[in-house]
Amino acid sequence: RxxxxxxxxxxxxxxxxxVAFNCTYSNSASQSFFWYRQDxxxxxxxxxxxxxxxxxxxxxTAQLNRASQYISLLIRDSKLSDSATYLxxxxxxxxxxxxxxxxxxxxxxx
Amino acid sequence: SQTIHQWPATLVQPxxxxxxxxxxxxxxxxxxxYWYRQAAGRGLQLLFYSVGIGQISSEVPQNLSASxxxxxxxxxxxxxxxxxxxxxxxxxxxxxxxxAGAPHPKDTQYFGPGTRLTVL
Numbered sequence: 031r032x033x034x035x036x037x038x039x040x041x042x043x044x045x046x047x048x049v050a051f052n053c054t055y056s057n058s059a060s061q062s063f064f065w066y067r068q069d070x071x072x073x074x075x076x077x078x079x080x081x082x083x084x085x086x087x088x089x090x091t092a093q094l095n096r097a098s099q100y101i102s103l104l105i106r107d108s109k110l111s112d113s114a115t116y117l118x119x120x121x122x123x124x125x126x127x128x129x130x131x132x133x134x135x136x137x138x139x140x
Numbered sequence: 141s142q143t144i145h146q147w148p149a150t151l152v153q154p155x156x157x158x159x160x161x162x163x164x165x166x167x168x169x170x171x172x173x174y175w176y177r178q179a180a181g182r183g184l185q186l187l188f189y190s191v192g193i194g195q196i197s198s199e200v201p202q203n204l205s206a207s208x209x210x211x212x213x214x215x216x217x218x219x220x221x222x223x224x225x226x227x228x229x230x231x232x233x234x235x236x237x238x239x240a241g242a243p244h245p246k247d248t249q250y251f252g253p254g255t256r257l258t259v260l
Contacts, residue, residue, distance in 0.1 A: 062246055073251040075251070121243075126242060128243075130176075132181070
C-alpha cells in the first residue's frame with residue numbers, strides 16, 4: 031500500500047464552482063500534513079499546512095480526519111488560476127521525512 | 141527572505157555521461173537540504189537529505205550521490221547516467237531541526253525551480 035494516495039483526477043470545473051478532493055495516508059502516527067500546489071513543469075509550492083481542527087486560507091479549506099486517515103482540500107469560487115496539480119504531503123515516521131502523493135489535477139474552465 | 145537556486149534549468153545528457161547538479165540557498169544558515177526526483181506522472185521520490193555539512197543520508201540505492209561541501213550548497217552527482225535517471229530533479233530546504241539529526245516532525249520544505257534532465 032502506498033504511503034499517500036490521491037485520486038489523480040482530472041477534476042474539470044467551471045469558474046466559480048466548488049471542488050473538493052481527498053487524500054488517504056497509511057501511517058496512523060503521522061503528525062504533519064500539507065497541501066502543495068504544482069503548476070505544469072514547475073516546482074511544488076506550499077499551499078497550506080493542515081491542522082487537526084481544520085483550517086481555512088481564503089477560498090481554500092483543509093480538513094484532517096485522523097480516524098479515517100484522510101485529508102481533504104476544498105476550493106470555493108474556483109478561479110482559472112487555480113488550475114494546477116495539488117499534492118498531498120504527509121510526514122512518515124519514524125524519521126519524519128515527507129511523503130508526497132502523485133497529485134490531483136484540477137482544471138478550471140471559463 | 142530565503143531563496144533557493146538550482147542550475148541548470150534544463151539538461152540533455154547521453155547515457156554513460158557524468159552529472160553534476162547544484163543547489164544553493166540564501167538567507168538562512170544550517171538548513172536541512174533535500175534532493176528529490178519526480179518522474180513523469182508520479183510523485184516526488186526522496187533521493188538524499190542532509191542536516192549539516194558533510195552529513196548525507198541516502199534514501200534509494202542508485203547510481204547517484206550527493207555532497208554538501210558548504211553549509212548552503214548541495215550537489216547531486218553521477219559518474220555514469222542511465223536512461224532511467226531522466227526526470228525532474230528538485231532541491232528543497234527547510235529550517236527546523238529534529239532530534240539526533242533527523243528532520244523535525246513539523247518540518248515544512250520549500251523547493252527550488254528544479255532541473256529537467258533528459259538522458260538519451
